[in-house]
Amino acid sequence: MDALRQHLARIQDLRHAAAVLEWDQETHMPSGGAEGRAHQVATLRQVAHETFASDATASLIESASPETEVDADLVRIARRDLARATRLPAPLVGALAEASARAKTAWAEARQDSDWALFGPHLERIVDLTTQKADLLRPLIAEERGAGYAPSDADARYDALLDEYEPGASTTEIAAVFADLRSHLVPLVQDIAARGAVDDEPLYRYVPETIQWELGMEIAYAFGYDLERGRQDLSAHPFTTTFGIDDVRITTRVDPNFFPTALYGTLHEAGHALYEQGISKELARTPLADGTSLGIHESQSRLWENQVGRSRAFWRRHFPAFQSQIGSWMDLNADTVWRACNRVQPSLIRVEADEVTYHLHVLLRFTLERELIAGRLAVGDVPDAWNAGMETLLGIVPETDRDGCLQDIHWSLGALGYFPTYSLGTLMSGQLWDAMGRDLGDLDALVADGEYGAILGWLRENVHQWGRRKTATQILQDATGSGLDAGPWLAYIRDKVESVYG
Ligand code: ZN
Numbered sequence: 001m002d003a004l005r006q007h008l009a010r011i012q013d014l015r016h017a018a019a020v021l022e023w024d025q026e027t028h029m030p031s032g033g034a035e036g037r038a039h040q041v042a043t044l045r046q047v048a049h050e051t052f053a054s055d056a057t058a059s060l061i062e063s064a065s066p067e068t069e070v071d072a073d074l075v076r077i078a079r080r081d082l083a084r085a086t087r088l089p090a091p092l093v094g095a096l097a098e099a100s101a102r103a104k105t106a107w108a109e110a111r112q113d114s115d116w117a118l119f120g121p122h123l124e125r126i127v128d129l130t131t132q133k134a135d136l137l138r139p140l141i142a143e144e145r146g147a148g149y150a151p152s153d154a155d156a157r158y159d160a161l162l163d164e165y166e167p168g169a170s171t172t173e174i175a176a177v178f179a180d181l182r183s184h185l186v187p188l189v190q191d192i193a194a195r196g197a198v199d200d201e202p203l204y205r206y207v208p209e210t211i212q213w214e215l216g217m218e219i220a221y222a223f224g225y226d227l228e229r230g231r232q233d234l235s236a237h238p239f240t241t242t243f244g245i246d247d248v249r250i251t252t253r254v255d256p257n258f259f260p261t262a263l264y265g266t267l268h269e270a271g272h273a274l275y276e277q278g279i280s281k282e283l284a285r286t287p288l289a290d291g292t293s294l295g296i297h298e299s300q301s302r303l304w305e306n307q308v309g310r311s312r313a314f315w316r317r318h319f320p321a322f323q324s325q326i327g328s329w330m331d332l333n334a335d336t337v338w339r340a341c342n343r344v345q346p347s348l349i350r351v352e353a354d355e356v357t358y359h360l361h362v363l364l365r366f367t368l369e370r371e372l373i374a375g376r377l378a379v380g381d382v383p384d385a386w387n388a389g390m391e392t393l394l395g396i397v398p399e400t401d402r403d404g405c406l407q408d409i410h411w412s413l414g415a416l417g418y419f420p421t422y423s424l425g426t427l428m429s430g431q432l433w434d435a436m437g438r439d440l441g442d443l444d445a446l447v448a449d450g451e452y453g454a455i456l457g458w459l460r461e462n463v464h465q466w467g468r469r470k471t472a473t474q475i476l477q478d479a480t481g482s483g484l485d486a487g488p489w490l491a492y493i494r495d496k497v498e499s500v501y502g
Pocket of ligand 1: 268272298301
């Protein structure tokens, strides 16, 4: 066990060192450093991969004698990761990395010019390589899931892609969840539209950038984000990164004329960071010290951002601090700001969507990805399919592909199968919040009193400390008594819409 632990710790060190370089690239590096940095990161990632996907790792795993439950979990997860790392031939991994590096640049240009034709050929290559990857991983997934596992050919392929982000997830199950969501949300959005708009003018009032920054950080700190083991910087796109349990960093961006960008960006990323900081210290420098799935990770960010940060109790508690700092807020009150932060309105851009319409954006991407991977949709037909989907689901159509099928970076990165985790995470946040309420009582009262420690403590106990020792399903089962279930989130959102819209 000692030899295996040492070996895996060295690999973690390499990965974390690469993460430091990537973080620096997005936050402080001068643009001229890009090429050298690409080499440095590629070298570190490659050495980490070669050290891990090796006979040495295999023999250390086989000869390890686990003495504790953590040992046993470590061996199990190392074996699982190794099976995946060795299943894909190096030329395919290299081809995917190269294709996505090119696709990322092409996507940025295509988006700028709103020209799908610039990106299309790159996406074709990505879909082709991703399909090859899925077909190589499928037998492994089928073996792990056992005899009852019998999806269609196309779904088996998509399952293999999902598995990288949401281990154990099934396309059929996710499709059923989305069908359920759709049947509730489409009529709800129409209902809301019929009630007239909420005044969202307060969101657009000028708030100086330093004040936005300070207020966001004060709240992240109040939530429990440990600034001796974390920090915030500026970047073009907000993200969270970890260099180990004791150094978990977040980034944000600030728009002086739209404060939700920075505030909710910070609260969202702080939710991710609280998860990483809360992993049990005994898992440090092992592959167990990571989020167990992107869905569970997103449940943490969404819970702090939405269930806490968009609640009326939150605004009643924090509004005075905002008003005392923001000159243009003198005529506002906690309820007007709270209501504005919860307005529901079909919009074109996923990352700016409200809580209700958000899932419909994700559903559109999930549907198109399934069709692409199944070979039923040609890359050239994506823009039309996108616009038709927007019309059906949200009743609006983008005028340009820039505001449509070119808005997200994920496909250029080869990350097909990623989008559904955003919705899964949101639904999981509903389940966890519901279960927490059964354990802790009135959660709004806790928020109103700023008793965030109770909320964080519950999450630490039930979610964070485990790292990858429990699967997403085990975490949900143990914490809430059931597997994935859209019910609690639907009840939460119905409640909120009623209180905002009457
Ligand atoms: Zn997130």
